[in-house]
Amino acid sequence: DAGVTQSPTHLIKTRGQQVTLRCSPKSGHDTVSWYQQALGQGPQFIFQYYEEEERQRGNFPDRFSGHQFPNYSSELNVNALLLGDSALYLCASSEDRDSTNEQFFGPGTRLTVL
Amino acid sequence: GIQVEQSPPDLILQEGANSTLRCNFSDSVNNLQWFHQNPWGQLINLFYIPSGTKQNGRLSATTVATERYSLLYISSSQTTDSGVYFCAGNTNYGQNFVFGPGTRLSVLP
Numbered sequence: 001d002a003g004v005t006q007s008p009t010h011l012i013k014t015r016g017q018q019v020t021l022r023c024s025p026k027s028g029h030d031t032v033s034w035y036q037q038a039l040g041q042g043p044q045f046i047f048q049y050y051e052e053e054e055r056q057r058g059n060f061p062d063r064f065s066g067h068q069f070p071n072y073s074s075e076l077n078v079n080a081l082l083l084g085d086s087a088l089y090l091c092a093s094s095e096d097r098d099s100t101n102e103q104f105f106g107p108g109t110r111l112t113v114l
Numbered sequence: 115g116i117q118v119e120q121s122p123p124d125l126i127l128q129e130g131a132n133s134t135l136r137c138n139f140s141d142s143v144n145n146l147q148w149f150h151q152n153p154w155g156q157l158i159n160l161f162y163i164p165s166g167t168k169q170n171g172r173l174s175a176t177t178v179a180t181e182r183y184s185l186l187y188i189s190s191s192q193t194t195d196s197g198v199y200f201c202a203g204n205t206n207y208g209q210n211f212v213f214g215p216g217t218r219l220s221v222l223p
């Protein structure tokens with residue numbers, strides 16, 4: 001049973017650049033959520049995708065955007081990178097029909113902005 | 115949105131000791147999970163426990179939904195238990211999954 005996978009593992013960018021992170025959900029899951037975890041803090045919800053639409057969004061600027069594909073995989077795009085965007089980006093998947101809405105997380109992508 | 119508090123923020127134990135971690139929510143939650151984040155950043159699911167008590171080996175958890183708190187018990191701690199423990203949940207009103215600030219556990223040999 002394949003778990004949640006993310007790519008790349010690490011990424012280094014410079015201020016002003018754009019970045020795309022990728023996530024494949026756990027087998028059987030149709031909902032993908034993205035989180036940003038700054039050093040020493042808990043993960044913060046960015047947004048959630050279901051049926052290829054953004055269903056919910058946290059308190060993040062429009063520089064953060066996403067996409068979900070028909071196979072349920074997802075991308076997180078960040079434009080005009082700032083130093084403060086340096087963080088661990090986590091993807092979680094769940095099954096919408098599952099009343100528990102239990103979340104399963106991938107290993108994360110560590111983004112460093114110089 | 116809901117607020118999540120965790121205590122203690124830091125905990126240092128000798129191997130073999132027991133510990134209790136606490137999570138308080140500002141509102142009722144319908145999905146409550148405990149995670150262990152290892153040194154590489156991976157969040158490992160420990161329990162899905164919106165109410166009641168569950169046990170898995172040396173770990174157990176209890177959630178008292180009416181009083182909006184959950185407890186994670188670690189018995190006979192091992193060095194591999196070190197890391198950060200997070201609780202997280204969402205309310206009946208939406209899907210926004212809110213994390214607490216975590217408890218950093220260090221188990222010394």
